[in-house]
Amino acid sequence: GAGVSQSPSNKVTEKGKDVELRCDPISGHTALYWYRQRLGQGLEFLIYFQGNSAPDKSGLPSDRFSAERTGESVSTLTIQRTQQEDSAVYLCASSRRRNTGELFFGEGSRLTVL
Amino acid sequence: QKEVEQDPGPLSVPEGAIVSLNCTYSNSAFQYFMWYRQYSRKGPELLMYTYSSGNKEDGRFTAQVDKSSKYISLFIRDSQPSDSATYLCAMSEQGGGSNYKLTFGKGTLLTVNP
Numbered sequence: 001g002a003g004v005s006q007s008p009s010n011k012v013t014e015k016g017k018d019v020e021l022r023c024d025p026i027s028g029h030t031a032l033y034w035y036r037q038r039l040g041q042g043l044e045f046l047i048y049f050q051g052n053s054a055p056d057k058s059g060l061p062s063d064r065f066s067a068e069r070t071g072e073s074v075s076t077l078t079i080q081r082t083q084q085e086d087s088a089v090y091l092c093a094s095s096r097r098r099n100t101g102e103l104f105f106g107e108g109s110r111l112t113v114l
Numbered sequence: 115q116k117e118v119e120q121d122p123g124p125l126s127v128p129e130g131a132i133v134s135l136n137c138t139y140s141n142s143a144f145q146y147f148m149w150y151r152q153y154s155r156k157g158p159e160l161l162m163y164t165y166s167s168g169n170k171e172d173g174r175f176t177a178q179v180d181k182s183s184k185y186i187s188l189f190i191r192d193s194q195p196s197d198s199a200t201y202l203c204a205m206s207e208q209g210g211g212s213n214y215k216l217t218f219g220k221g222t223l224l225t226v227n228p
Contacts, residue, residue, distance in 0.1 A: 004157070031214065042118070042202065042218040043158070056215070091157055095214075103216065105157030 002026075004106035006092050012112045013082055021077045021109045023092030031095045032075050033103060034067055038088040046090075049075060082113045117141050120203055120219025129228050133190040137203035137219045140184065144205040144217075147179050149188045152200045152221065161201075162188065193226045200224070 005024040013019050025032050034046040045059040049069040060066070064082075069075040079086055089110050093103035120137045127133055135149075146165055150158035162177040164170045170177045176189040186205075190197055200221040206214065 033214075035218075040122070040220065042120075042220040043204075043216070045215050045217075048214060050214075059215075093157070102160050102163060103158075105159065107155070107157050 004092055004094055004104055006106035006109050010110045014114050016081055018080045019082055021090050023075045025094030026104055029094035029096055030072050032069055033093045034077050035091045036088045037091055084113050087111055087113045117217050118219045121222055122220050124223040126225045127193055129226055131193050133193050135188040135201050135222050137186050138184055143207040146206045147186050148204040150202040150204055158202055195226045195228050198225045
Protein backbone atom coordinates (compact mmCIF):
# COMPACT_ATOMS: atom_id res chain seq x y z
CA GLY A 1 0.00 0.00 0.00
CA ALA A 2 0.93 3.63 -0.20
CA GLY A 3 1.42 4.12 3.50
CA VAL A 4 1.47 2.36 6.86
CA SER A 5 -1.92 0.87 7.57
CA GLN A 6 -3.20 0.26 11.09
CA SER A 7 -6.34 -1.43 12.36
CA PRO A 8 -8.60 -0.98 14.11
CA SER A 9 -8.57 2.82 14.03
CA ASN A 10 -10.62 2.89 17.23
CA LYS A 11 -11.09 0.27 19.90
CA VAL A 12 -13.14 0.52 23.08
CA THR A 13 -12.75 -2.33 25.51
CA GLU A 14 -13.48 -3.19 29.08
CA LYS A 15 -10.82 -3.43 31.71
CA GLY A 16 -9.38 -6.91 31.87
CA LYS A 17 -10.02 -7.81 28.22
CA ASP A 18 -7.26 -8.59 25.73
CA VAL A 19 -6.82 -6.47 22.60
CA GLU A 20 -4.86 -6.99 19.40
CA LEU A 21 -3.69 -4.15 17.19
CA ARG A 22 -2.44 -4.68 13.65
CA CYS A 23 0.12 -2.84 11.54
CA ASP A 24 0.84 -3.30 7.86
CA PRO A 25 4.07 -1.44 6.99
CA ILE A 26 5.10 0.11 3.71
CA SER A 27 6.21 -2.56 1.28
CA GLY A 28 9.99 -2.92 1.26
CA HIS A 29 10.51 -1.30 4.64
CA THR A 30 12.60 -3.62 6.75
CA ALA A 31 12.24 -1.81 10.08
CA LEU A 32 9.01 -1.57 12.05
CA TYR A 33 8.34 0.32 15.28
CA TRP A 34 5.52 0.60 17.77
CA TYR A 35 5.08 3.78 19.81
CA ARG A 36 2.46 4.80 22.33
CA GLN A 37 1.08 8.32 22.60
CA ARG A 38 -0.85 9.06 25.75
CA LEU A 39 -2.86 12.26 26.11
CA GLY A 40 -0.56 15.20 26.74
CA GLN A 41 2.55 13.04 26.50
CA GLY A 42 5.25 12.53 23.93
CA LEU A 43 5.56 9.37 21.92
CA GLU A 44 6.94 6.47 23.96
CA PHE A 45 9.00 3.82 22.22
CA LEU A 46 7.61 0.30 22.74
CA ILE A 47 9.32 -2.17 20.41
CA TYR A 48 11.44 -2.34 17.26
CA PHE A 49 11.73 -5.05 14.59
CA GLN A 50 14.47 -5.18 11.97
CA GLY A 51 14.36 -7.99 9.44
CA ASN A 52 15.03 -11.34 11.03
CA SER A 53 16.99 -9.92 13.96
CA ALA A 54 15.74 -10.32 17.51
CA PRO A 55 13.35 -7.47 18.30
CA ASP A 56 14.24 -4.73 20.76
CA LYS A 57 11.50 -5.04 23.39
CA SER A 58 13.08 -2.67 25.88
CA GLY A 59 10.21 -0.17 25.73
CA LEU A 60 7.38 -2.56 26.55
CA PRO A 61 5.93 -1.28 29.85
CA SER A 62 4.93 -4.65 31.30
CA ASP A 63 4.65 -8.35 30.48
CA ARG A 64 1.03 -7.73 29.51
CA PHE A 65 2.37 -6.23 26.29
CA SER A 66 3.76 -8.36 23.48
CA ALA A 67 4.30 -7.97 19.77
CA GLU A 68 5.04 -10.18 16.83
CA ARG A 69 6.07 -9.63 13.26
CA THR A 70 5.88 -12.07 10.40
CA GLY A 71 9.06 -11.67 8.36
CA GLU A 72 9.16 -8.14 7.01
CA SER A 73 5.42 -7.68 6.85
CA VAL A 74 2.49 -7.42 9.23
CA SER A 75 2.96 -6.88 12.95
CA THR A 76 0.50 -7.32 15.80
CA LEU A 77 0.70 -5.68 19.21
CA THR A 78 -1.21 -7.56 21.91
CA ILE A 79 -2.20 -6.11 25.26
CA GLN A 80 -3.48 -8.65 27.76
CA ARG A 81 -5.72 -7.87 30.72
CA THR A 82 -6.05 -4.24 29.70
CA GLN A 83 -5.94 -1.51 32.33
CA GLN A 84 -7.29 2.03 32.15
CA GLU A 85 -3.77 3.41 31.96
CA ASP A 86 -3.34 1.52 28.67
CA SER A 87 -5.72 4.02 27.03
CA ALA A 88 -3.67 5.76 24.35
CA VAL A 89 -3.04 6.00 20.64
CA TYR A 90 -0.77 3.20 19.50
CA LEU A 91 1.29 4.27 16.51
CA CYS A 92 3.13 1.99 14.15
CA ALA A 93 5.93 3.22 11.92
CA SER A 94 8.21 1.70 9.34
CA SER A 95 11.43 2.80 7.69
CA ARG A 96 13.75 1.75 4.90
CA ARG A 97 16.93 1.90 6.87
CA ARG A 98 17.81 1.42 10.48
CA ASN A 99 20.04 4.37 11.14
CA THR A 100 17.86 7.35 10.34
CA GLY A 101 15.01 9.16 11.96
CA GLU A 102 12.86 9.01 8.86
CA LEU A 103 9.99 7.01 10.22
CA PHE A 104 6.74 6.75 8.30
CA PHE A 105 3.83 6.56 10.72
CA GLY A 106 0.37 5.14 10.37
CA GLU A 107 -2.65 7.02 11.68
CA GLY A 108 -2.69 5.00 14.86
CA SER A 109 -5.09 2.80 16.78
CA ARG A 110 -6.95 4.74 19.46
CA LEU A 111 -7.53 2.45 22.44
CA THR A 112 -9.98 3.33 25.20
CA VAL A 113 -10.18 1.05 28.23
CA LEU A 114 -13.31 1.58 30.31
CA GLN B 115 14.49 16.02 34.39
CA LYS B 116 13.03 14.50 31.23
CA GLU B 117 15.44 13.71 28.41
CA VAL B 118 13.63 16.07 26.04
CA GLU B 119 11.70 19.13 27.12
CA GLN B 120 9.29 20.92 24.82
CA ASP B 121 6.83 23.68 25.67
CA PRO B 122 3.39 22.22 24.89
CA GLY B 123 1.87 25.64 24.15
CA PRO B 124 -0.68 26.17 22.79
CA LEU B 125 0.82 28.77 20.49
CA SER B 126 -1.50 30.98 18.45
CA VAL B 127 -0.18 33.35 15.77
CA PRO B 128 -1.62 35.40 12.89
CA GLU B 129 -1.10 34.31 9.32
CA GLY B 130 2.24 35.48 7.98
CA ALA B 131 3.98 35.49 11.35
CA ILE B 132 7.35 33.91 12.01
CA VAL B 133 7.01 30.98 14.39
CA SER B 134 9.75 29.71 16.65
CA LEU B 135 9.48 26.26 18.23
CA ASN B 136 12.10 24.92 20.61
CA CYS B 137 13.30 21.87 22.49
CA THR B 138 16.00 21.32 25.05
CA TYR B 139 17.57 18.00 25.90
CA SER B 140 19.87 16.50 28.48
CA ASN B 141 21.44 13.50 26.71
CA SER B 142 24.71 14.64 25.12
CA ALA B 143 24.80 11.45 23.05
CA PHE B 144 21.99 12.67 20.82
CA GLN B 145 23.34 13.33 17.32
CA TYR B 146 20.32 13.12 15.04
CA PHE B 147 17.57 15.70 15.38
CA MET B 148 14.19 15.74 13.75
CA TRP B 149 10.99 17.70 13.65
CA TYR B 150 7.75 15.91 12.99
CA ARG B 151 4.39 17.52 12.24
CA GLN B 152 1.20 15.86 13.42
CA TYR B 153 -2.23 16.93 12.28
CA SER B 154 -5.20 16.12 14.48
CA ARG B 155 -5.98 12.40 14.54
CA LYS B 156 -3.18 11.63 12.11
CA GLY B 157 0.24 10.04 12.51
CA PRO B 158 3.34 12.24 12.71
CA GLU B 159 5.15 13.02 9.46
CA LEU B 160 8.80 13.94 9.15
CA LEU B 161 9.34 17.62 8.45
CA MET B 162 13.04 18.24 8.98
CA TYR B 163 16.04 16.05 9.69
CA THR B 164 19.48 17.26 10.75
CA TYR B 165 22.65 15.62 11.88
CA SER B 166 24.79 17.22 14.60
CA SER B 167 25.00 21.00 14.96
CA GLY B 168 24.12 23.58 12.35
CA ASN B 169 21.25 24.90 10.29
CA LYS B 170 19.12 23.35 7.61
CA GLU B 171 16.62 25.17 5.45
CA ASP B 172 13.74 23.74 3.43
CA GLY B 173 11.37 26.27 1.93
CA ARG B 174 9.69 28.19 4.72
CA PHE B 175 11.18 25.91 7.40
CA THR B 176 14.58 26.25 9.08
CA ALA B 177 15.92 23.83 11.67
CA GLN B 178 18.76 24.83 13.99
CA VAL B 179 20.76 22.64 16.31
CA ASP B 180 23.07 23.98 19.02
CA LYS B 181 24.67 20.96 20.65
CA SER B 182 26.76 23.06 23.03
CA SER B 183 23.54 24.41 24.56
CA LYS B 184 21.56 21.19 23.96
CA TYR B 185 18.94 23.28 22.21
CA ILE B 186 17.12 22.82 18.92
CA SER B 187 14.74 25.11 17.11
CA LEU B 188 12.34 25.08 14.20
CA PHE B 189 11.45 28.35 12.50
CA ILE B 190 8.47 28.72 10.21
CA ARG B 191 8.44 31.81 8.00
CA ASP B 192 5.28 33.30 6.48
CA SER B 193 3.14 30.90 8.51
CA GLN B 194 -0.06 29.64 6.90
CA PRO B 195 -3.30 28.28 8.40
CA SER B 196 -2.31 24.91 6.91
CA ASP B 197 0.69 24.93 9.28
CA SER B 198 -1.73 24.53 12.21
CA ALA B 199 -0.69 21.24 13.81
CA THR B 200 1.30 19.78 16.67
CA TYR B 201 5.06 19.93 16.16
CA LEU B 202 7.14 17.23 17.79
CA CYS B 203 10.87 17.35 18.19
CA ALA B 204 12.66 14.02 18.20
CA MET B 205 16.24 12.91 18.57
CA SER B 206 18.40 9.83 18.65
CA GLU B 207 21.93 8.77 19.52
CA GLN B 208 24.71 8.24 17.02
CA GLY B 209 25.92 4.88 15.85
CA GLY B 210 25.58 1.48 17.37
CA GLY B 211 22.22 -0.20 17.60
CA SER B 212 20.35 2.40 19.55
CA ASN B 213 20.06 5.36 17.24
CA TYR B 214 16.78 4.14 15.80
CA LYS B 215 15.11 4.65 19.15
CA LEU B 216 13.73 8.14 18.83
CA THR B 217 13.06 10.17 21.95
CA PHE B 218 10.23 12.62 21.40
CA GLY B 219 9.22 15.85 23.05
CA LYS B 220 5.59 16.23 24.12
CA GLY B 221 4.80 18.41 21.12
CA THR B 222 3.75 22.05 20.71
CA LEU B 223 0.25 22.76 19.44
CA LEU B 224 0.38 25.59 16.89
CA THR B 225 -2.61 27.46 15.50
CA VAL B 226 -2.17 29.95 12.65
CA ASN B 227 -5.15 32.26 12.39
CA PRO B 228 -6.25 33.62 8.98
